[in-house]
Amino acid sequence: MEESQATESRNGGGDSNGHSLVGNCREWLWSALERLRCTGVGFTGELAKIARDDPRRVVYSLKVGLALTVVSVFYYITALFDGWGSSTIWAVITVVFVMEFTVGATLCKGLHRVLATLVAGFLAVGAHLAAQLCGEKGEPILLGAFVFLVGIHGHTYAIQRLDSATSAATFSRFIPEVKATYDYGVLIFILTFTMVAVSSYRVEDLIEFAHQRFTTIAVGVAISLITTICVFPIWAGDDLHKLAAGNLDKLAEFLEGMEYECFRENSTCGNLEGKAFLQVYKSVLNSKVREDSLCPFAKWEPIHGQFRFRYPWSQYQELGTLSRKCASSMEALAFCVMTLQTSQYPEASLDLCLKIRATCKAMSLHSAKALRELSLAIPTMTMPYPTNNDMSMATKAASDLRTELSKDVTLMQVSHVAVVASLLSDILIQIERITESTSNLARLARFKNSERARSAVVINIED
Template sequence: MESQTESTNGSGESNGHLVANCREWLFSALERLRCTVVGFTGELAKIARDDPRRVVYSLKVGLALTLASVFYYIRALFDSWGSSTIWAVIFVVPVMEFTVGATLRKGLNILLGALGAGFLAVGAHLVAQLCGGKGGPILLGVFVFLAASAATFTRFIPVVKATYDFGVVIFIFTFSMAAVSSYRVGDLIKFAHQRFTTIAVGVAIGLVTTIFVFPIWAGDDLQKLAAGNLDKLAEFLEGMESECFGENCPCSNLEGKAFLQLYKSVINSKLREDSLFTFAKWEPIHSKFRFHYPWSQYQKLGTLSRQCASSMEALAFCVITLRTSQYSEDSVDLCLKIRAACRAMSLHSAKALKRLSLAIRTMSMTMPYPTNELPTNNDMSMATKAAAYFRTELSKDVALVQVTHIAAVASLLSDIVLQIEEITECTRSLAHLAHFKNPERARSVVVINIED
């Protein structure tokens, strides 16, 4: 009896431990699931906060799919197109891109690819019929092989890859399906017509929804990107002026300062800039952007901005190295000697960049400035004078040349001034070509006069 009782008690304790372990595992699994859901929800919320247009775009895709599905539900349309009606729904998703320009480009690719494939498939079918029932399938197989191979090879051509790559994919897909289906389809011309018209309907729904329902323009994004890059360059120079060349600048370590990292996003902006430039050229007239708008000027401006950012990268490295090095008191005196020139170059160059950024955003060169902030000369002329002064002093003072890091910092700042002059000239050209407001006033505000 005692042995049986002990066995029962042991079994009960074992079951109790098992239940406790199961309960603990269940609570742990639920907690992990809760953390995963909360984290995923927070990430979605952050994505929506960073750019609310992403939410709008998602809703537009849902709206376009709903509109396309109506054609499938309407009996008269379904009887007219048959099962091909579903292609109107299928092609809504691939045609809809985030911006209007990207959608127009994608839609034209789809239509050209489908139309070319349809004509070629009909021609291949007519030729295959001449070979009879036995030779027809073989000839169709040869046509599919040759067309798919040749079209795939054209995708390696840079121009085709950059502009018509998706259209070639649609061509291969549509031609293969139409050519293979032609063997079992009685009236291929009717079949091809149904297929193309339903694809065109899907593309049209996507285009209409993208253009007329809260449109997102690539041109606007390209303009904001160009202006934002100039703002970041200006903030970098403002940080240099206050943290490195100011009269009461701190002597703390600069490696953790945020302003020293601003140039990185400018350097990495080329891929997005090229994409927006390609899509902006496809967009119709909207807002202040007209046909034949000088989008290429934004590319030139972006190239100059990245060159300037590269010089800022070298400048940041030199400044950090200079702060962490142990130099003598004489070197400190020499550093103080050129600080005023470096501060002037940074301050006035930053002001010039800020004003150029505002000019691009507002598409107007008549920006309102407080009277006490308007210098007698433009900011770039003052920065250029400071750079010229530094070069003169540097050539006269042999001891200063020997202080490598100090000389490199000031020399890089002088080079940055010259690069900002080129940015200013490029912005002036953009203002003239894009017909910014009061372009004559732009000459008096941003034209560089080095002779002054």
Template sequence: MEIINSSKEQNCGIIGKFKSKVMETIKTTKKIGDDDPRRIIHSIKVGLALTLVSLFYYFRPLYDGFGQAGMWAVLTVVVVFEYTVGGTLSKSINRGCATLIAGALGVGAEHLAGLCGEKGEPIVLGLLVIILATVSTFTRFIPNVKRRYDYGVLIFILTFSLVAVSGYRVNDILQLAHQRLSTILLGGATCIIISISVCPVWAGQDLHNLIAGHIEKLAAFLEGFGDEFFSSHGNEISTVPSKDYKDKSFLQGYKSVQNSKTTEESLVASEFQLKIQPLFIKMSRESGKSLKELSSSIKNMKFPSSAVETHAKNSKAAGDELNIILENSSLPTNADVHEIMPLLVVASVLIDIIKCVEKISSSVNELSQKARFKKTKSTAAIEKQQQLLHREIMKPVDDINVDGDDHRDLRDAKAFTGEEE
């Protein structure tokens, strides 16, 4: 009875584990589909492409024209069809060019080997395969070739070897090369047409969202960095962080952009810390807010709002004030150097970050103009005010009426524009 009960428990345990695995797989599949529904569409597109190229086998006229070489179209779809349109185009071009060159060289190698007689033909073919395969494999280690043409070189080795070796037993080598090249081109063309015409996925759009997401994560990190840095030393000032800053998820977001972690274990002098702590927090928060505005601008494809410039000015003002404090502070003693050194390092990094944020802001402004982003109401209003002000300043004045108050108005306008009398 005990043996029977133990076997039942084992069966129940196995069934329970199987059910949990099935449920976990279903949840994972659902999550992947919810995160990016385009993945489901891509899977359907691959199935559709495979069905279309399978017609080379289903219909007799097509099969008679291509024969067993029709399988190359199926293999082409499997290995060429990528998630993005650019990836599909790149692989298709690589495969087509590599097949064309390797097929031509294979036919030439077969013709050259045939001139050496029946006994010398396999020897010559073997030598040519060894030489070309060795040279091609070595070129895959070249960085530029590996980055762009690695797949093409691999297909070149495969196609040349198949054409050269199989041509030894095939009477019409030209027909074999023609069939394989034709089916590969048809398979690649099918992939390209379906990839472009049916819900295309462009890598540029993903890059657009990826950059905006990274800037947003860096912004969240900078907004919470000041409070996190000083709270880790057990010294907190009167400023109370909001709920967003109490949440430590922004630290994980920063790690996803740059896998680095700085651990500060030294304590700083309390008097010196109280002077610069508010400036540290202001610099990091204002820089973070500025980056958030820029990230929102990139995501929504709108011109950056005036808040970006405001936050940038606030962070720069805090940085200038910090420089003044550091210049006017007395030199630390040898005992205090090790205590304040981490803080000085962070101050230097924050000042550099402010400069980087300014560069990012100018780059986003340039992108907004060249990509013709939508202008927000605040941006349009500011531009309109600037145009009206420019018109008022540059308004022509009669030489006859330039006296008294009119002359003072003209001098004020020149002084405003920086012109000298």
């Protein structure tokens, strides 16, 4: 009987362990499914946010899908496939690598790919013909030497000459100017030369092989360009144009916020934490990377809209540099203002503080008006209204401030306020340079005098 009870006890324990194991597995499975669901929801939310931030990204994705669908037809049509053979897949691969967000970027990469393939194909065929002169045993050795020469680090001067391109292709990618503009072309050159040169040892008709590769790549580039330009084109020039105007708007917004929150008679420079106007300059400081990427691609784009041939795109980079310098001074000013609001000053300095505040108010107000006028001139592509009145009033206020500070013996007691005024004076100098740069852009780009266009933009902004 004791043995029977022991047996039942062991069986019961086994059942308990089994139920526990099943429960643990079920719990782990539900936990894994919940994590998978959360990941899916988070990923979907991220995609939705990206689409809301810039709906053109959705359009770009659809355009890539359309281009791939069109180029895949060439692979499915028997007549075309028989003519190109397995090289047809290079048309599909080309679309994947060449299709970019903007027209300029697609055109740049497409032409680089075509030219690099053409030059590398000619050189590879020449290398094959030269290697054949060495006989059956010497041919692979010489071909290997040619391939090695393409990949080695050559002299920097050699890559500047087309006839010496095969001696330093890889090394050229380390040169900043080449990497910034021609890196993709150099990479395709290395790839094409190596493939054609190596394949020449086994391929009977090398000319046909090189021709198939070039024509399929040209077809892929053509489909990419047609899709990019004809289906809801996204122009790098438009983005660069809007970026410049937006940066000036943000600089003006900062100065308007300073005038309203810090320099008015009833303002106390109270709690400024979290104020939006103290943060807008940061996006201007971070605009260099986007600006430098858009400008080269804008130069590749054909005539479109109001952007004519040989449009002065480089002037936007100069204007962007000046805007970032001004934003840098604003960053220092924001820090001083945040420090100033916690400082206390003796009564003897109260009059001087009020005078400095009034002067800073005038400088901020008139400088902001000048920037608003310049930011309105760029999107309307009209000559900016003369800002001499606002700038002269701001300059006069700065001059009066320097005179007041130079003769007041209590300057050391209000050093923080004096620093704020000094930084505003520096910002004023930067705005004068921005004004000159914008005027140069308007002159070089031949902006028009159009009251109607400016009025329409003002109405849109108010709406």
